[in-house]
Amino acid sequence: MIRKASLMVFACAALFAAETKSAKEKDMCSPPPGSIAPALPAHLMQGQGDIHFAITTANSEAQKFFDQGVAQMHSFWANEAERSFLQAAALDPEAPMPWWGVAMVAAGDYRPRHQLERDTPAKPGAKTKPTELKGGPLRAQEAALKAVRLSEVSGKATELEKLYIASIAARRQAKDPNEAYIAGLRAVLAAHPDEVEAGTYLALHLMRGYTLPDRAPREGTMEAVNLLRALAVKFPGHAGVHHYIIHGWEGATFAAEAWPSCERYPQLVTNIPHALHMPGHIWAQTGRWTEGEKSFQDAAVNEIGYMKADALYGNYHHAHNIEFLITTYGFDGKYDEAVSAARGLMEFAENPRQAADLDDSYTAYRMGWFGLMRTLVTFEKWDAILDGKTLPVLDKPREQSWRHWALGVAYANKGNARKARGEYKLMEAALKEFPAKVDKPVPPPLKVALEELAGQIAVAQKHTEKGLKLLAEAGTHERALRYTEPPSYPRPVLDALGKRAAIAGKADIAIAAWQGALEQTPGDPRARKGLNSATQRTASGIE
């Protein structure tokens, strides 16, 4: 009898394993390009954003697909943008600019600079050799070379087009691609100051975000902010301008200034999930929960339509969107809605590759599981956490660690310090084994969680001062975690500290904690309510 296992070639498995491993370290806010080029044909679609970027082509259809590609690129829909550019190239094989488009999107680095730097921190001395490129980055490099070659044919490219091509070719070839790209875009703007396209690309690549926890702009960020402010006045109907304002302002102390763009962007781009989703980032971090929920709900409806239409659409971005919706419901006090949304994600079965991955925390199921755990802790559903049923056991190292944390916090808040201590030990052991099991360091949020649990246990043991101090330290460390949306920590530690301190009669600590929580998440209703109550009690002399 023939042995049946392990004989058939897994045609795509290795390729996708590599793709997934690199994608794992990123949030899924913008769907990445595929490791392989999208198949043709592309179709002209409604609601992609009204962008016109005139190029040298006699083929009007090629121009339409090129415009669509640029519009889709402005909404970070890399795969569809690449498909549109490839369609334009197929319609006019001699036109260089469609290949410029492929060179722009295929590498997956057409995103805010702060995201790129967060996902791939610079390693001193690390070099990327062209021969090491594969997948999207290789496609991008080859496309840049092709664009250059086609642009050298007489009459096939204007001087402006050549400048655009030179900028992306420099990015794909230079030793310092960031500086080369920025210099290339500045050269476009020097010759053509009103080029909105170059302006938006430059702003996107200058924005390096804000430091944490103080939210100070990093080098380049304010230049991007000011550039976009100017572009918004000159080009109020440009989808990219409004999209990048949202990205440039998120995480800033002045994030609320992006509200007009949050209104405008989804009006301009009605049929790309990321465009509908993205305003929710600003709404949520500025306390406008209802608007945030609507953004995420609209994005979900739009995206589910695409998912139903195409079995290969995937669900990573949908999962990210719903995870953000769950978090927003949590802040907005909507327990049932949050649980329902989390359980909705948990209905997505993991495919065999995902199921075999010990730490793919971005599968829809695992994001749903985390959303459910986040919700139960946020709403202090201690009995539900402890019933052993509401939060199913997920036998993966990361989720097992979080489960021990949730159980420990629940026991501590129920006053059972002994059992909480038991969960602490289990969590500690799980984290000790984590690097060996999954070949990664312990995720920083879990380190903070262990600190918080220690504080919760100390409070439960009546070691109040020590416990509050530990919680305060955990809160500080949580606020220094890398910037992610939604926050990678289940709920603000400072919310828990405020409540614990208030119960212990430590009004000054409670007030400071809630003030910090409101700095961290403006509009945090629990912090606001707690702060109001503590302030009133202090003012009336109750304390």
Added chain:
Amino acid sequence: MLLLSGCARHFQVDGMVLRVNTQRRAVLISHRDIRGYMPAMQMEFGAAKQEQLNTLEPGSRVRFRLAVSKRGSTISHIQKTAPAAEYPREQPPRPAVGAAIPDFILVDEQSLPFTLSGLRGQVVAVDFIYTRCPLPDVCPRLSANFRRLQRRFGDRVILLSITIDPLHDSPEVLARYAKLWNADAASWHFLTGTPEAIDTVARSFGMFYFPEEGSLTHTTATAVIGRTGRLAGIVEGPGYAVSQLGDLISAELEGK
């Protein structure tokens, strides 16, 4: 590749199994060029050990050591060459060579019902593809191989390409795909159906596939079905030499 050991000459050889004769401890193999010894051809080899033949069957892709001496030649160190999966999975059982392939009803590229039983009496080759597969070395390669088989055998062999992406690959899409490959509609059919029907058929050939972001991850299996509707051989992976698959079909046509 020539290996030196004692008086015999040794070669490392790649090939595809066409027939196994355990009584004579021999195996008919369509092999690639054996540099310095012989060109690619079909040849029966005697195996050094009987047990090395136990896991072989028509379609198995193998690498082995050929020892040639004055007394004759034998093969040893026979290894199947298909790589193992990247991760553990539950795989549908693959049909055994000689097993009857269950009949199925699908729809062809002309939107007409199509049954396997309607091909009884003919030699049939079956593969599984999807039209928007963007990996040149996988589905396009399988289709290119079928195109070459069609040139070689004409209507003496019926080719079936069954999509594993049925929601996308409608008969109209398959008709365009058939045109792309210059398929002769009389002998090369492109089949689709409901996802459930496709899944049933694919599983009956041991196929395993699932959707990812933007593509399907899938195993590949190319089966040869004899005139009586029984499995004559199954080839794993897309990287086989089309001449070897052709030899497997020839062996079936000629009743070797």
